[in-house]
Amino acid sequence: MLSTLGFIAVFAIFGAWARYGQTLLVQSFLGRDFPWATLSVNVLGCFIMGFLFFLTLDRLTLSPALRTGILAGGLGAYTTFSTFSLETVNLLENGEMLKGALYMCASLFLCVLAAFAGATLSRIL
Numbered sequence: 001m002l003s004t005l006g007f008i009a010v011f012a013i014f015g016a017w018a019r020y021g022q023t024l025l026v027q028s029f030l031g032r033d034f035p036w037a038t039l040s041v042n043v044l045g046c047f048i049m050g051f052l053f054f055l056t057l058d059r060l061t062l063s064p065a066l067r068t069g070i071l072a073g074g075l076g077a078y079t080t081f082s083t084f085s086l087e088t089v090n091l092l093e094n095g096e097m098l099k100g101a102l103y104m105c106a107s108l109f110l111c112v113l114a115a116f117a118g119a120t121l122s123r124i125l
Contacts (some may be wrong), residue, residue: 007069008076015077034099035087038080045079046111050118058123084090 019041026037049071054069084107091100 003063004065004068007065007068008073011069011074012077016073019080035084035091035103038083038087039103039110041078042084042107042109043114045075047114047118049075049079050115050120051122052118053122054119055122055125056082059125086108 013095022041022044023037024069052075053071056062056070060111062070084103088104091097091103
């Protein structure tokens with residue numbers, strides 16, 4: 001149990017740093033008029049989750065503690081569904097109904113597609 005908690009804590013640090021770095025990078029290129037940074041983090045995080053979940057289940061042997069640390073700690077800190085929810089509320093409350101709807105639909109479609117792509121890729125490698 002302690003090793004699981006330790007792995008979660010360590011990987012959460014790296015996940016949070018990766019999220020912050022990607023947010024800065026995406027915002028420097030695409031700006032802040034639309035939540036592109038959060039969308040990109042969620043899509044990439046879903047891809048990585050789909051990929052690593054099945055890769056570590058079917059082909060790569062990791063200890064359960066390490067696997068939990070990577071998936072729950074690292075990707076849990078990296079992906080940003082709570083931020084997505086708040087940004088959607090902000091768009092809608094600011095009268096940006098079209099942007100809010102586009103963001104919700106794009107997030108749902110792209111993130112599920114990314115998780116499927118990651119799962120598929122992990123199985124064919």
